[in-house]
Amino acid sequence: MNALVKGEQTALANITEQELVEVLQSSLYPGAQLQSIKLVLGYCKASGLDPMQKPVHIVPMKVSTGQKDNNGWDIKAMRDVIMPGVGLYRTQAARTQEYAGVSDPEFGPTKTLSFKAERWEDDGGRRVKRWVDETIEYPEWCRVSVKRLVGGIVCDFPAREYWLENYASKGDSGEPNAMWKKRPIGQIAKCAEAQALRKAFPEQTGSQPTAEEMEGKDLMIEDQSGQPHAGKPAVAMPQAKAKPEAGEEGVTDVEPKVKPAAQDTGAASVGEIAYINKKIEAKGLTVAAARESAGLDASDTLDGLTKDGFVALKDALK
Numbered sequence: 162m163n164a165l166v167k168g169e170q171t172a173l174a175n176i177t178e179q180e181l182v183e184v185l186q187s188s189l190y191p192g193a194q195l196q197s198i199k200l201v202l203g204y205c206k207a208s209g210l211d212p213m214q215k216p217v218h219i220v221p222m223k224v225s226t227g228q229k230d231n232n233g234w235d236i237k238a239m240r241d242v243i244m245p246g247v248g249l250y251r252t253q254a255a256r257t258q259e260y261a262g263v264s265d266p267e268f269g270p271t272k273t274l275s276f277k278a279e280r281w282e283d284d285g286g287r288r289v290k291r292w293v294d295e296t297i298e299y300p301e302w303c304r305v306s307v308k309r310l311v312g313g314i315v316c317d318f319p320a321r322e323y324w325l326e327n328y329a330s331k332g333d334s335g336e337p338n339a340m341w342k343k344r345p346i347g348q349i350a351k352c353a354e355a356q357a358l359r360k361a362f363p364e365q366t367g368s369q370p371t372a373e374e375m376e377g378k379d380l381m382i383e384d385q386s387g388q389p390h391a392g393k394p395a396v397a398m399p400q401a402k403a404k405p406e407a408g409e410e411g412v413t414d415v416e417p418k419v420k421p422a423a424q425d426t427g428a429a430s431v432g433e434i435a436y437i438n439k440k441i442e443a444k445g446l447t448v449a450a451a452r453e454s455a456g457l458d459a460s461d462t463l464d465g466l467t468k469d470g471f472v473a474l475k476d477a478l479k
Contacts, residue, residue, distance in 0.1 A: 269301035318361035
């Protein structure tokens with residue numbers, strides 16, 4: 162292990178921290194704020210990891226603040242959380258020289274999930290949100306077994322994870338997020354492998370979940386009484402929505418051509434910028450093209466993005 166750590170440290174010995182931050186911001190973590198990059202570097206230094214191999218991820222998450230609003234709902238805030246990837250688990254297992262491989266994933270019967278999907282459409286020059294019925298097929302469960310040498314004997318450490326217990330939803334409608342829609346099989350396989358690696362190598366992996374398992378989910382914390390918060394809705398409570406006009410079946414909200422001025426004109430948060438970067442990447446667009454589609458000033462970066470700009474980009478990238 163020490164030789165590996167020394168080799169990784171030597172590879173970065175001739176680059177300054179500022180240069181490394183700039184490289185990470187422009188390549189592996191585009192759009193991430195300086196504070197989040199420094200958290201990545203701190204994590205890697207403490208664990209003897211090479212940050213250029215992206216062993217950890219910056220995951221924007223809704224984190225329970227331990228407080229409740231006037232209606233009794235948990236108050237949440239978007240924060241960047243540094244989490245290991247399943248690739249880091251593999252690296253940590255390999256460093257023990259006791260990692261003997263992993264089985265091919267086995268999958269349960271194919272099931273179908275039905276849900277309401279949110280769609281924004283153009284209707285005579287105004288953007289209208291509609292809810293449409295959609296379905297997705299998924300494996301009921303996935304089983305993966307990690308092998309470890311224990312006293313010279315190869316032992317199996319199996320783990321079975323269920324899709325419905327792991328998938329990340331988009332909002333409260335039960336709609337899977339973009340990644341779980343695109344890779345319903347690959348994502349559950351990663352979750353099962355991560356669990357198997359934790360069972361086989363608990364002293365190396367600990368109990369922290371991976372980014373693949375937690376992306377798009379809420380992170381719970383304990384309040385002073387030691388009780389975890391389940392976290393129902395997000396910070397903003399549901400508001401009364403405009404009634405659809407006659408003959409517009411399925412319309413749940415209408416966005417006017419001229420938006421009212423937003424009350425919060427401050428800078429977009431780290432999590433909001435990271436969210437927009439992921440949306441842009443998923444759409445295969447450039448930052449400049451995304452800004453143009455949202456009616457923002459021409460620029461090829463998200464530097465100085467405001468809350469209003471975040472809302473405009475979020476709507477444009479739906």
